[in-house]
Amino acid sequence: MKRVLVVYYSQSGDVRNALEALTAPLQAPDVEISWLRIDTTPPYSFPWGPREFFDCMPESLNGEPPPLAPVGLDQGERFDLIILGWQVWFLSPSLPIQAFLTASEAEVLRGVRVVSVTCCRQMWQRAYARVRALIARAGGRHTDSIVLTHQGGSLAGYITAPLLMITGRRAKRALLPAAGVARGDIDALGRVGKRLLETRDRWAEPEPTPLLSDVAPVNLNVGSLLPEAAVVPPMEAIARLARRCGRPGSLARQPVIGLFVLMLVTWLPVVLLASALLTPVARVVFARRLNRYVRGLRP
Numbered sequence: 001m002k003r004v005l006v007v008y009y010s011q012s013g014d015v016r017n018a019l020e021a022l023t024a025p026l027q028a029p030d031v032e033i034s035w036l037r038i039d040t041t042p043p044y045s046f047p048w049g050p051r052e053f054f055d056c057m058p059e060s061l062n063g064e065p066p067p068l069a070p071v072g073l074d075q076g077e078r079f080d081l082i083i084l085g086w087q088v089w090f091l092s093p094s095l096p097i098q099a100f101l102t103a104s105e106a107e108v109l110r111g112v113r114v115v116s117v118t119c120c121r122q123m124w125q126r127a128y129a130r131v132r133a134l135i136a137r138a139g140g141r142h143t144d145s146i147v148l149t150h151q152g153g154s155l156a157g158y159i160t161a162p163l164l165m166i167t168g169r170r171a172k173r174a175l176l177p178a179a180g181v182a183r184g185d186i187d188a189l190g191r192v193g194k195r196l197l198e199t200r201d202r203w204a205e206p207e208p209t210p211l212l213s214d215v216a217p218v219n220l221n222v223g224s225l226l227p228e229a230a231v232v233p234p235m236e237a238i239a240r241l242a243r244r245c246g247r248p249g250s251l252a253r254q255p256v257i258g259l260f261v262l263m264l265v266t267w268l269p270v271v272l273l274a275s276a277l278l279t280p281v282a283r284v285v286f287a288r289r290l291n292r293y294v295r296g297l298r299p
């Protein structure tokens, strides 16, 4: 019997839907799947209030998650494969996922192959490096990664993603596409799940090597690397300043959070537009800067 643990957090359902599509082909007599939805104490609400939404930026970037809520994992339980479903919050792994990966419960990852499934708007590369480093620190063997981005491109996602977070509605509006990951991209994971099933005899191999690189390659995307490289330094500076001013929810840091919102509505659209127009030449013009940024992403 092969034992699979699916550990995840999901708010709007993107990650949960992706995991269901990926694991559907794993329903086999010799495969046992356990599901573990993690959370924090206190939990984050969905839909978000605008203030709570922006207020979790400093802790997301600084790597300061709240405590993990108790999980129903038996100590010493062992699995052949762990599938980790996570999402990006402010260029970082979401705080519940950070809470899990830094808690003693992450011991379940030690020595086990980890396949990760990420859903996000577009900007995932910094968060991806962080999650890889956290999995490695917990002793997990991260061999494969599936990255799903929202439908409609980065400019549309810049509007549809926050609307989804604050209203909880993903339906198409006016000229905008529907929010979140497209159903077709989620359904396509069935093929990846089938490959996972076919390779089950390799899950627990002592020196695990990738199983999915040809069916689910992870490509660094210059179109979203450029805006990331441009917004990370000011965001990290604002996150540090906000922490110095106060704890989550405190009034004292609200002016700094306001500064962050101002940056999002002024600087980020300029950067997104510029990189959408410049992507074809950016690879050449910013080659050195991008290479430096990508080198820095490696754990």
Ligand SMILES: Cc1cc2nc3c(=O)[nH]c(=O)nc-3n(C[C@H](O)[C@H](O)[C@H](O)COP(=O)(O)O)c2cc1C
Residues within 6 Å of the ligand: 009, 010, 011, 012, 013, 014, 015, 016, 053, 056, 087, 088, 089, 090, 091, 092, 119, 120, 121, 122, 123, 124, 161, 165, 180, 181
């Ligand atoms: C607080 C917060 C911050 C986010 N920041 C980013 C971000 O920096 N980059 C990105 O690509 N997506 C970002 N997103 C979008 C989510 O990663 C995306 O909507 C994902 O599909 C959510 O999956 P879920 O609904 O299963 O939780 C953010 C979402 C939230 C709630």
